Structure formats: structure tokens, C-alpha cells
Amino acid sequence: MSYKTDLPVMLPVKPRALEPFKSLKKRHILLIAFLTIVGPSLVFAQTGEFEKSPLAILLDWTPLLLSGFLFNLVISFGAMALGTLVGGLLGLGQVSLFAPTRASSWLVTQFFRNAPWLVLLFFAMFLLPFELNIFGFKLPLPDWFKAILGLSLPVMANVSEIVRGAVRSLPSGQWEAAESLAYTRRQTLWLIILPQCVKRMLPPWMNLYSILTMATVLASIVGVSEVMTLTGRALAAEGGRTDLLAPFYGLVLVLFFIYCYPIARFTVWLEHKFSVIN
Amino acid sequence: MTWSATSDPMVSIKNVYKSFGSLDVLNGVTLDVMKGDVICIIGPSGSGKSTLIRCINALNDIQSGSILVEGLEVNDPNLDKLELRKKVGMVFQQYNLFPHKTALQNIMMAPVRVLKQNKKTSEAAALELLKKVRLEGKENAYPGELSGGQQQRVAIARSLAMQPDVILFDEVTAALDPETVGEVLQTIKELAEDGMTCILVTHEMAFAREVADHIYFTDRGIIVEHGPPETFFKDAKDPRTREFLSQIL
Ligand SMILES: Nc1ncnc2c1ncn2[C@@H]1O[C@H](COP(=O)(O)OP(=O)(O)OP(=O)(O)O)[C@@H](O)[C@H]1O
Ligand SMILES: [Mg+2]
Numbered sequence: 001m002s003y004k005t006d007l008p009v010m011l012p013v014k015p016r017a018l019e020p021f022k023s024l025k026k027r028h029i030l031l032i033a034f035l036t037i038v039g040p041s042l043v044f045a046q047t048g049e050f051e052k053s054p055l056a057i058l059l060d061w062t063p064l065l066l067s068g069f070l071f072n073l074v075i076s077f078g079a080m081a082l083g084t085l086v087g088g089l090l091g092l093g094q095v096s097l098f099a100p101t102r103a104s105s106w107l108v109t110q111f112f113r114n115a116p117w118l119v120l121l122f123f124a125m126f127l128l129p130f131e132l133n134i135f136g137f138k139l140p141l142p143d144w145f146k147a148i149l150g151l152s153l154p155v156m157a158n159v160s161e162i163v164r165g166a167v168r169s170l171p172s173g174q175w176e177a178a179e180s181l182a183y184t185r186r187q188t189l190w191l192i193i194l195p196q197c198v199k200r201m202l203p204p205w206m207n208l209y210s211i212l213t214m215a216t217v218l219a220s221i222v223g224v225s226e227v228m229t230l231t232g233r234a235l236a237a238e239g240g241r242t243d244l245l246a247p248f249y250g251l252v253l254v255l256f257f258i259y260c261y262p263i264a265r266f267t268v269w270l271e272h273k274f275s276v277i278n
Numbered sequence: 279m280t281w282s283a284t285s286d287p288m289v290s291i292k293n294v295y296k297s298f299g300s301l302d303v304l305n306g307v308t309l310d311v312m313k314g315d316v317i318c319i320i321g322p323s324g325s326g327k328s329t330l331i332r333c334i335n336a337l338n339d340i341q342s343g344s345i346l347v348e349g350l351e352v353n354d355p356n357l358d359k360l361e362l363r364k365k366v367g368m369v370f371q372q373y374n375l376f377p378h379k380t381a382l383q384n385i386m387m388a389p390v391r392v393l394k395q396n397k398k399t400s401e402a403a404a405l406e407l408l409k410k411v412r413l414e415g416k417e418n419a420y421p422g423e424l425s426g427g428q429q430q431r432v433a434i435a436r437s438l439a440m441q442p443d444v445i446l447f448d449e450v451t452a453a454l455d456p457e458t459v460g461e462v463l464q465t466i467k468e469l470a471e472d473g474m475t476c477i478l479v480t481h482e483m484a485f486a487r488e489v490a491d492h493i494y495f496t497d498r499g500i501i502v503e504h505g506p507p508e509t510f511f512k513d514a515k516d517p518r519t520r521e522f523l524s525q526i527l
Contacts, residue, residue: 177374177433180335181388181440182363191391195378 036250058247061234068227069255072216078148083155091163112157124150125222147219162204166197203271210260281349288313288475294343303329305499316476318486321496327479331446335366367437367445371452373429375421381432382417385439407435411465427458444475495519
């Protein structure tokens with residue numbers, strides 16, 4: 001069985017020449033917003049078919065859509081936290097000296113890493129009961145919570161690979177130096193190896209978070225009231241006007257972009273910073 | 279059987295065999311190191327020098343034979359490796375300092391965490407050691423901020439902080455710039471003069487001649503020839519030793 005990683009991000013960080021980042025300016029953002037929301041609204045507004053302009057309607061619905069987007073963020077936080085916690089343990093399992101632990105952690109990781117996110121989400125949605133019965137206590141399992149569980153599975157698997165890759169990417173000399181100073185394996189891991197890994201894990205971990213955030217819209221397919229679901233409902237409430245599709249979904253796009261883009265930039269900055277220091 | 283520091287060798291290697299898969303690396307090595315001795319192991323690349331000394335602190339296991347360190351059998355499945363490694367220090371070619379810790383932390387961490395020594399005492403001892411390796415004022419520097427020679431001296435201090443009975447040095451100057459080799463050799467020489475038992479793998483022949491009590495020449499996993507430096511360098515008998523020395527001197 002091979003434990004080789006296929007995560008390109010985990011290759012040893014190499015210093016590279018500084019290159020100027022392509023940086024988005026305010027005008028770029030305005031341009032994107034215009035193209036996705038305002039532009040289409042204007043085109044349709046000119047046809048003058050309806051009494052209220054698409055932009056005005058969009059403004060009316062914006063607070064609701066924003067609250068839906070917040071819900072997406074809540075799901076992303078929950079799934080990331082849970083996935084990181086369990087995935088961290090799984091990743092440690094993958095570097096365990098005890099072969100059965102190592103092999104089973106590897107298997108679980110590979111299984112969930114190579115499964116479509118949507119399928120995992122469906123499994124969580126439809127296999128989990130709507131409430132849990134724990135020692136007579138009825139614990140309701142709302143849909144959004146199941147969505148968090150479902151999305152945390154692929155996050156878990158990816159975090160597990162990130163941890164394993166980071167641990168494996170440290171030079172073996174670090175282990176040997178620690179061993180020859182009579183540190184126990186556990187001490188070596190917690191005092192010497194993992195602190196050095198955090199730096200290496202941060203960029204891929206944030207990258208994963210970005211991907212997860214964008215994947216939270218999958219929850220709309222299983223009926224969670226997140227931004228996509230609400231957008232659909234808003235459109236239906238407006239009578240399914242086709243001229244509203246572009247501005248409404250455009251707003252959703254812009255919301256995700258505004259949220260995820262800075263994260264991506266920060267990730268690049270971190271990678272850059274660490275590669276210079278190392 | 280009790281081990282006695284005065285009459286028994288500190289490290290006693292007997293008939294050790296070691297292979298990596300089908301590659302035989304050590305083919306019956308025997309050597310003894312008495313307390314306070316400095317021995318140098320020299321030999322061509324790939325002859326098993328690193329493997330041999332890594333077996334002494336159980337970084338490598340052996341297939342057969344016996345390695346006794348102060349009476350502790352290394353080739354014993356029930357060996358307490360931590361106990362062994364508290365007795366045996368090691369300094370590596372690549373220094374292997376912990377890059378996320380300062381020089382001072384690198385040195386005092388093991389005494390505090392492994393030996394459970396008091397933090398204040400360990401810190402005082404660590405500062406003393408930094409002084410000994412002539413790095414006063416560098417206690418808060420991170421390894422990345424130190425030169426190779428300085429890092430290697432921190433690594434030596436880190437090893438000394440555990441108060442080992444014997445220290446293994448594996449080509450500790452091989453990765454250094456020529457200008458900094460001297461400062462590290464000087465540090466080792468002072469250790470040797472203080473009576474520390476040292477097992478060195480080195481390519482620095484002049485240094486070996488100066489500090490070693492005994493020189494061992496290895497080739498293809500066996501000790502071909504050994505002797506005190508005066509006789510070893512002057513009248514080596516084996517043709518392989520002669521050839522090696524003629525190339526390197
Ligand atoms: N972990 C390992 N797995 C497989 N083969 C190894 C391993 N470590 C060393 N070897 C092989 O064992 C042989 C002896 O290696 P060793 O490092 O002991 O030689 P050396 O005398 O220290 O050489 P050098 O002077 O180049 O450091 C080499 O052929 C090497 O490739
Ligand atoms: Mg070597």
C-alpha cells in the first residue's frame with residue numbers, strides 16, 4: 001500500500017523569485033459587479049415591459065439574500081471546524097507507528113477524498129434521522145446541521161491529507177535529532193514536528209476553506225435555506241421574471257467573490273512569505 | 279553483570295552485521311571505546327561509517343552482534359531506547375536544529391522536557407553551554423539567523439545539555455564553509471580535552487591525527503585496520519588503507 005500524497009500543494013516549499021502579484025483594484029470589482037448585476041438589469045429595464053425595475057426589486061430582496069449568505073458562512077464555519085478537528089486526528093492516524101491505525105486512517109481518508117461532495121451531502125441528509133435519541137433525550141437534527149456533517153466529511157479527508165503531507169514534508173533529520181535527544185514519539189510530534197507543520201498547512205487549509213465555502217451552495221439541492229435556495233424562492237415570488245435571473249444570481253456570485261477573493265489573496269501572501277523565510 | 283566505568287569499555291561493539299534489504303552494509307564490526315577516549319572512524323564513502331555510529335544510539339537496528347553502551351545491550355528487543363539515548367549524544371552533518379526554536383530553546387528544551395529538569399537550572403546551564411561554544415549573545419537567535427558553523431556549535435551544545443556519557447559526531451564539518459570548519463573542530467577538541475568520550479566520523483585527517491586516541495579505517499562494512507594515529511598514518515599495512523590515505527592526504 002502506498003501512502004504517497006497527490007496533493008501538489010504539499011511539495012516542499014521552495015523559495016522562488018519575487019514576482020509582482022496581479023492585484024485586483026477597486027475598478028475591477030466595480031466592473032465585475034456591473035457586468036453581473038447592473039448591466040443585465042439595465043438592458044432589461046430599457047425594454048420597459050414591467051413597472052418596477054429589476055434593480056429596485058433586487059434591492060428589496062437583498063437583505064434576505066444577505067441573511068441566506070450568512071447562513072452559508074455558518075455552514076462553512078461548522079463544516080470547517082468539524083472537518084479540521086476530525087481530519088487532524090485522522091491525519092495523525094496516518095503517521096502513526098501502529099500499522100493498523102495507519103492503514104485504517106489512510107483508507108478512510110482516501111475513501112472520503114475521492115467521493116463527490118454532493119453524494120456525501122446526500123448521504124448525510126437522507127441517512128441521518130431527523131432527530132437523535134440519546135438516553136431518552138430527543139436531539140433534533142435540523143437540515144442545516146446535517147449539511148454541516150455532510151460537508152465536513154470531504155473537509156475531514158482533505159485536512160487529513162494536508163496533515164500527513166506536512167508531517168512527511170519535514171526533513172527526516174528533525175525526527176532523528178529529536179530521537180537522539182531521547183524525546184518520546186509523542187513529544188517529538190507535538191513539540192517539534194507539528195509546530196513546524198502549522199506554517200506549511202495554513203495555505204492549503206485556507207484554500208480548502210475557500211472551496212468549501214463555495215460548495216455550501218450544494219446544500220440548496222437538499223433544501224437548506226441558504227442563499228441559493230432563497231434566491232430561487234425570491235425569483236419564484238416575483239413571478240419567474242427572466243429579466244431577474246441575471247441580477248439575482250449575479251448578486252450571489254459577487255457575494256461569494258467578495259468573500260473568497262481576499263482569502264485567496266491572503267493564502268498567496270502567506271505562501272509567499274513562508275517560502276521567503278524558509 | 280554490572281558495568282564498571284574504570285575497567286569496562288564505555289561502548290563495546292562486537293561482530294555487528296547490518297544490511298538494508300539485500301545490501302550488506304556492516305559485515306562484522308568489532309571495536310571498543312574506553313571512557314574518555316576519542317576515536318575517529320575514517321573510510322571511503324558508502325563504507326558504512328554513518329550506519330555504524332547510528333547503530334550505537336539505535337537510530338538503526340542491527341541484524342546480529344552486540345553493542346553494549348555502559349552495559350546496556352542495544353541489540354535487545356526490550357531495550358529502553360530513551361534510557362540509551364540519554365547516555366549517547368549525537369551531532370549530525372546537517373546540524374538538524376529545530377528551526378522554530380531559538381538557540382537557547384534548542385539547548386534547554388530536552389533537559390526540561392526529557393530529563394524533567396527545573397527550567398531555571400536548565401536555562402542557566404544552557405547559557406553556560408552557549409558560552410562554552412563561544413556563542414554568548416546568540417541565545418535568542420533562530421537557527422536560520424546563524425551561520426553553519428554557529429548552528430553546528432549550537433547543536434553540540436544541545437547535545438551536551440543532556441550530559442551524555444559519549445557523543446557521536448557524523449561528519450559534522452562536511453557541510454560547512456572552509457572558514458567555519460576550524461571553529462567547530464576547536465569546540466570538539468576542547469570537549470575531548472575535557473575528557474568527553476567521542477566517536478567521530480570525519481574526513482579531516484589532520485584533525486583526526488591531532489585529537490584521536492585511536493583511528494579505525496572501514497571499507498565495505500569491515501574494519502580493515504586500526505591503531506593510534508602515530509602508527510596508523512605512518513605505517514599503514516593494508517593496501518586499501520594506503521590507497522585511501524594516499525588519495526586523501
Ligand atoms: N536507510 C537506508 N536504506 C537503505 N540503504 C541505506 C540506508 N542508509 C544507508 N544506506 C546504504 O548503506 C551504505 C552505507 O551508507 P553509510 O551512510 O553508512 O556510508 P558512509 O560510510 O557514512 O558514507 P559517506 O562517507 O558517504 O557518508 C550505502 O550504500 C548507503 O546507500
Ligand atoms: Mg556518512
